[in-house]
Amino acid sequence: MKELQGKVCLVTGGARGIGRATAMALADAGADVIFDYAHSEEQAREVEALIRGKGVRCKAYQASVASGDEVDAMVARAVSEFGPISILVNNAGITRDRSFLKMTREMWDEVMGVNLDGLFNVTHAVLPGMLETGWGRVVNVSSIVGQTGNFGQANYAATKGAAIAFTMSLAREVAKKGITANAVAPGFIETDMLKDVPETALEQVKAMTPMGRLGKAEEIADAIVFLASPRASYITGQVLAVNGGMYM
Ligand code: NAD
Numbered sequence: 001m002k003e004l005q006g007k008v009c010l011v012t013g014g015a016r017g018i019g020r021a022t023a024m025a026l027a028d029a030g031a032d033v034i035f036d037y038a039h040s041e042e043q044a045r046e047v048e049a050l051i052r053g054k055g056v057r058c059k060a061y062q063a064s065v066a067s068g069d070e071v072d073a074m075v076a077r078a079v080s081e082f083g084p085i086s087i088l089v090n091n092a093g094i095t096r097d098r099s100f101l102k103m104t105r106e107m108w109d110e111v112m113g114v115n116l117d118g119l120f121n122v123t124h125a126v127l128p129g130m131l132e133t134g135w136g137r138v139v140n141v142s143s144i145v146g147q148t149g150n151f152g153q154a155n156y157a158a159t160k161g162a163a164i165a166f167t168m169s170l171a172r173e174v175a176k177k178g179i180t181a182n183a184v185a186p187g188f189i190e191t192d193m194l195k196d197v198p199e200t201a202l203e204q205v206k207a208m209t210p211m212g213r214l215g216k217a218e219e220i221a222d223a224i225v226f227l228a229s230p231r232a233s234y235i236t237g238q239v240l241a242v243n244g245g246m247y248m
Contacts, residue, residue, distance in 0.1 A: 187243025
């Protein structure tokens with residue numbers, strides 16, 4: 001029997017990048033996978049079909065994590081179709097980069113809405129089911145930038161630092177209820193999120209990374225699956241850095 005067989009997972013932003021790799025890896029570990037997508041239905045259906053091909057149940061729902069109503073409706077439908085969600089991966093995230101004084105209120109609010117309100121909306125909708133069954137795993141995708149800050153990312157870094165503080169607080173609240181909460185802090189990972197970062201900046205990142213390269217989405221997914229697994233039963237409130245040694 002596979003490690004996560006019979007578990008139902010929700011991965012936010014699962015249609016591409018780190019979310020997609022995580023959804024695939026959870027399915028490889030035997031879990032049924034629900035994920036939400038914000039924009040491309042075509043991309044989502046493709047991932048859904050790939051995951052079903054692995055012999056587990058899978059369904060993609062359209063819902064923005066920034067909307068409490070959309071999240072509540074999605075979780076209610078998912079639970080009625082799949083049963084209680086026992087693994088939650090809060091992965092959806094966006095950037096709106098600009099140096100702070102040039103950053104508009106809209107850029108600030110958009111990032112808070114997805115990265116931070118999203119954590120509230122999704123975790124708030126899923127946690128009661130975990131408490132009822134007495135077993136759960138919450139894995140929040142933070143960032144190295146939440147540990148170090150970054151030029152041009154005051155909004156994003158604030159949300160990713162907050163994700164760590166949120167994780168530790170939640171971990172304390174649910175520790176005696178069979179639920180763990182941990183964060184993964186990726187370094188710079190080859191996904192669409194980096195597509196607007198100039199090549200020179202990426203070369204600088206590589207130079208500052210002891211391993212001398214960017215990370216792959218699958219390398220983050222492996223860390224997430226570990227934290228979601230029974231093997232991580234005594235780990236809670238932690239930040240697992242997966243960054244090639246860039247920050248230690
Ligand atoms: P990505 O842009 O490929 O993926 C982001 C995902 O979030 C997409 O599936 C997107 O559709 C989804 N999303 C965006 N807004 C949404 C919304 N309102 N509702 C639901 N889903 C929404 O980038 P990625 O690199 O795969 O990012 C995944 C996570 O990893 C993010 O939280 C990101 O901050 C974090 N991260 C990425 C890196 C990196 O270098 N790529 C580094 C550290 C942390």
